[in-house]
Amino acid sequence: MIGFLLPLSLALAxxxxxxxANYAATKRLVLPSAEEVAYREIPWKAALWDAIVEARDTDxxxxxWAMNGHPLGCT
Amino acid sequence: xxRLARSFVPVADEVGRLQRGTDPECVLFQAxxxxxxxxxxxxxxxxxxxxxxxxxxxxxxxxxxxxxxKDMARMLETALEKxxxxxxxxxxxVADPRATTGAIERYESLFPAGxxxxxxxxxxxxxxxxxxxxxxxxxxxxxxxAWNQDTAWFKPEExxxxxxxxxxxxxxxxxxxxxxxDRIVRxxxxxxxxxxxxxxxxxxxVAASLASTVEAENGNRVFVRLDxxxxxxxxxxxxxxxxxxxxxxxxxxxxxxTTLLGRAEFDVASGRFVAFELVASGSRWGATQYNGREDDxxxxxxxxxxxxxxxxxxxxxxxxxxxxxx
Numbered sequence: 001m002i003g004f005l006l007p008l009s010l011a012l013a014x015x016x017x018x019x020x021a022n023y024a025a026t027k028r029l030v031l032p033s034a035e036e037v038a039y040r041e042i043p044w045k046a047a048l049w050d051a052i053v054e055a056r057d058t059d060x061x062x063x064x065w066a067m068n069g070h071p072l073g074c075t
Numbered sequence: 076x077x078r079l080a081r082s083f084v085p086v087a088d089e090v091g092r093l094q095r096g097t098d099p100e101c102v103l104f105q106a107x108x109x110x111x112x113x114x115x116x117x118x119x120x121x122x123x124x125x126x127x128x129x130x131x132x133x134x135x136x137x138x139x140x141x142x143x144x145k146d147m148a149r150m151l152e153t154a155l156e157k158x159x160x161x162x163x164x165x166x167x168x169v170a171d172p173r174a175t176t177g178a179i180e181r182y183e184s185l186f187p188a189g190x191x192x193x194x195x196x197x198x199x200x201x202x203x204x205x206x207x208x209x210x211x212x213x214x215x216x217x218x219x220x221a222w223n224q225d226t227a228w229f230k231p232e233e234x235x236x237x238x239x240x241x242x243x244x245x246x247x248x249x250x251x252x253x254x255x256x257d258r259i260v261r262x263x264x265x266x267x268x269x270x271x272x273x274x275x276x277x278x279x280x281v282a283a284s285l286a287s288t289v290e291a292e293n294g295n296r297v298f299v300r301l302d303x304x305x306x307x308x309x310x311x312x313x314x315x316x317x318x319x320x321x322x323x324x325x326x327x328x329x330x331x332x333t334t335l336l337g338r339a340e341f342d343v344a345s346g347r348f349v350a351f352e353l354v355a356s357g358s359r360w361g362a363t364q365y366n367g368r369e370d371d372x373x374x375x376x377x378x379x380x381x382x383x384x385x386x387x388x389x390x391x392x393x394x395x396x397x398x399x400x401x
Contacts, residue, residue, distance in 0.1 A: 014358035015200045015376035018334045026356050030198045030380045032222055042080070044087045046389040049100045049179050051086035052172045056131040059167060061158045063083035063151070064127040066104075069271050071087035072386075074225035074393035 046072055076144050079151040083128065094123045098180045103133045111138035119318045128154030130161065132168030182391040185400045191234035191348055192387035197268050198222040200356070200376035218367060223267045226387035227259065228398070234348060238287045238341050243297045248288040251303075256283040260305045262394035264331050264379060266359040269367030273313075274394040275331075281306040285335055295343050301353055303335035315362040316369040329361020337381070351383040 016022060045051040048064060055062045069075035093104040108114065108123040116122075125140035126147065136154035139146055158166060186192065199221070229237070233255055239247035260283045261275040285303035292298065308330035314321040337353030356378040362368035392398070 014332070014374065015356040015378060018336045018354060018356040020336070023336055023354060026200070026378055027352070027354055027380050029200055030196050030222070030354070030378045031382075032196060032224075036222065042085050044085050046087060047100070047179075047181060047183065048086055048088045048093065048104060049172060049176060051084045052100075052103070052131045053176070055084040056167050056172060058084065059163070060082060060084050061136055061154060061166070062127075062129050062131060063080060063085045063154075064104075064129065065085070065087040066090035066093060066127060067087075067124050068089075068091055068122055069393060070089040070390045073089075073390040074223055074267055074271060 044072060046070070076148040076151065079148055079155070082155060083151070090122065090124050092181075094121070096180065098178055099175045100179045100181075106133060107135045108138075110135035112140055126150065128158075130158065130166040130168075131172065132166055134161065134166065182395050182400075183389060186228055186388045186391075187230050189231040189347060190388065191229040191231070191237075191351065191383075192385060193227040193229075193351060193353075193381045194384035194387045195225045195227050195263050196222060196380045196382075197224070197266075198378060199268055200378050202375055218269055218371075221269045221367070223270075225263060225267065226384075226390050226392050227263050227381060228388070228392055228395075229255075230400075231346065235346070237285075237301070237339065237348075238297060238299045239289055241297075241343065243289045243292055243299075245289050245291055248286055251285040251287060253283060256285045256303065256305070258398065259283070259285070260307050260331075262392060262397055263381070264305055264307065264333055264355055265394075266329070266331060266361075266363075266366055266368065266377060267393070268377065270365045271393065272363040272366040274397055275307040275309060279307050279309045281308050287339075290338075296349075297341040297343065299339050299341065301335060301337040301339060304333070305335065305355070305357075306330070306332040309361075314364040315372075317365060321364065327361055329359075329363065331357065331359050331377075333357035333379070348383060351381070353381040355379040355381070 051062045065071050067075045093101050107127055107129045111127055112125055113123050125138050127138040128136040136157045137150045139150040141147055236252050236255055239249040257280050260280050265272050265274060283305050287299045287301050290298045290300050310328045312324050312326050314324040315327055333355040334357060335355050339348050340350035342349045358374045359377045360373040362372050
């Protein structure tokens with residue numbers, strides 16, 4: 001019984017083998033939806049100093065989103 | 076809130092460097108942060124994560140660390156009210172910040188001209204038969220739908236190693252040099268879906284192969300198919316539950332096993348990829364301190380997509396220091 005269940009559990013634990021046939025579907029499952037990346041519609045600068053330069057040029061305050069991990073990268 | 080936000084210059088940046096660095100950009104942030112919501116904090120960590128409003132001259136206006144749109148809006152309103160009380164010289168400063176730009180030390184400055192920048196997206200794949208873990212903390216929604224992103228960089232000479240040498244003809248096949256594939260395994264095929272995680276050590280790469288085969292070429296464009304397989308495994312003592320076990324970590328194992336498949340298009344004249352896509356799909360197991368897997372150690376299916384994205388050059392990979400670039 002255990003011998004039957006072990007391969008089955010392994011089959012459930014990993015993704016189906018990646019092939020040309022399921023490549024596009026796998027990619028679609030991973031890539032974010034438009035809603036998930038709506039924050040990218042904001043014209044974020046990626047470095048504080050660049051924002052300081054523009055803010056001084058345009059006489060505007062800065063809104064800084066600071067996270068452990070760059071918010072536009074891995075957090 | 077969006078109306079309020081339009082009054083600001085929006086910027087996103089990595090707080091760890093800002094709060095530890097010594098260049099002018101970091102020093103300015105540190106002064107602002109010590110007026111903010113986490114000023115003086117050292118326990119449980121000294122993070123200064125959050126959203127800050129400040130003047131270009133470095134005057135603190137307001138800050139908050141919240142996911143609440145109402146609280147964020149309130150912070151922005153507070154910031155704008157304070158902004159209006161400042162004189163032009165006070166809020167803009169006297170010195171032109173461009174004069175100091177050369178003193179700013181960012182890893183992003185190491186991205187080479189002509190380099191290859193990829194965006195890496197990671198997400199859990201559906202589990203056959205369901206099997207989503209119960210979530211007693213009430214965070215089930217975001218954990219089930221969680222995804223993360225990173226960037227992966229390649230120097231121009233490294234990018235050329237992702238396809239057979241010129242002149243390439245259909246059928247030509249090249250094994251991508253193992254050090255390059257090892258870096259992909261160590262820094263990018265990591266379970267960060269629910270939060271940051273650690274990279275793998277060199278000795279923890281069990282298998283790493285990636286090959287590039289020319290499918291077609293038309294004189295100026297070379298079309299390649301990428302395929303490969305990877306496995307990384309680690310064993311040791313580390314925390315897996317945030318702050319809860321960080322002082323008494325137990326023995327754990329973790330790992331990642333994937334198959335790789337993708338396609339890319341290389342422009343010979345410019346010496347650059349004009350299309351690049353690589354999917355890695357397989358299984359992950361184990362947990363690390365902040366990756367949200369303490370009650371979901373797997374094994375379970377996961378996948379990654381590496382895709383060409385010029386904006387990825389503006390943000391360094393999370394594990395850029397293992398690249399060894401100077």
